[in-house]
Amino acid sequence: MKQMIIHGGKPLQGDVWIGGAKNSTVALIPASILSRTPVTLEGVPRIADVDNLMDLLNEMDVESDFHETTLRINPEHIKMSPLPTGKIKSLRASYYFMGALLGRFGKAIVGFPGGDDIGPRPIDQHIKGFEALGACVKNKNDQIIITAPEDGLHGATIHLKMPSVGATMNIIMASVTAKGQTIIDDAAKEPEIIDLATFLNNMGATIRGAGTDSIRIEGVKELRAQAPHTIIPDRIEAGTYISLAACIGNGIRIHNIIEEHLDSYLAKVEEMGVVIDADEDSLYVYPAGALKMIQIKTAAYPGFATDLQQPITPLLLTAKKGEGVIIDQIYPKRTGHIAQLRKMGANIKVEDNIILVHPTKQLHGAVVSAGEIRAGACLMIAGLMAKGKTVINNADNILRGYDRVQEKLRQLGADVKIQDAPDNKDEEEKV
Structure with a gap:
């Protein structure tokens, strides 16, 4: 198994190119x-x-x-x-x-x-x-x-x-x-x-x-x-980097996107107050100011994608006041990432499969586990935001769904490393 090691708290900036879907x-x-x-x-x-x-x-x-x-x-x-x-x-x-x-x-x-x-x-x-x-x-x-x-x-x-x-x-x-x-x-x-x-x-x-x-x-x-057939850009990867850019970006341009595939997601991000400029096939996400809480319900396309409810969750934590609500109507049980975020100090909970999010001033590093692909993406963004060192176990799940993720994050200035997990479980918990 793999681990992702993140030393967080560093503003990220630059350009990132989205892979095929x-x-x-x-x-x-x-x-x-x-x-x-x-x-x-x-x-x-x-x-x-x-x-x-x-x-x-x-x-x-x-x-x-x-x-x-x-x-x-x-x-x-x-x-x-x-x-x-x-x-x-x-x-x-x-x-x-x-x-x-x-x-x-x-x-x-x-x-x-x-x-x-x-x-x-x-x-x-x-x-x-x-x-x-x-x-x-x-x-x-x-x-x-x-x-x-x-x-x-x-x-x-x-x-x-x-x-x-x-x-x-x-x-x-x-x-x-x-x-x-x-x-x-x-x-x-x-x-x-x-x-x-x-x-x-x-x-x-x-x-x-x-x-x-x-x-x-x-x-x-x-x-x-x-x-040859050229695969369309990955709208879920694009949405993940948009959330990352809004959470901890100091100006990030995201290339190779089809904006209309992200309409529902962008509407919610912009409702929070994130400022985005759209080009023909790229988006520029400005450093976020004071953001407000929102409510999200996932739905079949063209609604808000279930695969993006986890990557957007860390962004809701940065809002200044209020209560955010996430209801996943596609997979209501998709809440495994919440307990992991709480280990990092997130003010968030689940009640009757409804995720309730409250402002969190500062996340801190912790040892967490990526139960599946999009939960891993959520924890990755949280780790980049957090103060100190975050270890994401089961990072293989992130690698299942995110193209050259270590390389892309490093190009944005992140201190991130993917390595084999220790054989000794006790040592793993000390990392």
Whole structure:
């Protein structure tokens, strides 16, 4: 396991460049196996999830090469192979191989997905979608076995009970080569879904309506990649650095962003009193003055993203008066970071899954633990704000979702280091 060591309290300034969207990347890599020709993805973030997905590709004899920000994937010699439960459990997004394998081979055997512990995230809507296409889904020995009928998958109209990003993407991947038309009603609208549809359409798929609540897919015989696909910028990484800049920045410009993807988030940050100048593809965040408390409710896109409620929490702590309220309507149990912030002196608590935030004059360094990706980002910002030394254990979770984070923070002037955690637990607690 990794630790992030931060000596905080130093104002940060300069420029930071946002990487490709994690939540696109983890779907695009499985989707690449639908191609009959080699695939090139550009703007790929250097995150641990990419390495894990490449390991899973290797299990299927799919060659991949990652250099700088370009990932080349060659699925020409792919073999149908059950994906190992051990690796699957470390990465929830591995469930995208269900739809991709079903679309490519008419069969998928995948261990139950793991990933972040942020409360229940059932895959029943994924399974409902596969079954509507004609697939048989069984659970055996902690594995999901999905099999298409002998004559292949058939298009269907699928009504999602909620706009699930994962289910929408998985159904798209399964249905692009199904016979006839598939309609996904109440589909998720996230930019990452548009990115996936663009990628598949450029390989010959026929997908219309991505970004709306009704997506139509006309099945095609096969997909063939031609030109490279550039991944959209990561709106969650961008939002994290905006919060960081407002918390402890002395003027930070954030490059490679699509502002409209951040509309709901920017509205809340600016409601607090943060001053931001927008350029064509960058934002400049001015040093924050007196900020006011706000209330936040997460919602499906284009609402306030659940993945940004934790990164914005340290910013609320800097407000001068009042009570801030955060209600996560997507994952109400996503509150594990609160106890860790309290170790650092934060005046914050949880009541009935509602986060209540009060002004905190000064955070202090402490030994804390990143329970999942966005909790880690929250603690990272808090550590940069805090007086003294902060040790974030389980920093592997931060590395799963944030591109070259140590390098980027150091370029802004942060005193931060990522290292292997001590073997001795007693020594770890003394760090």
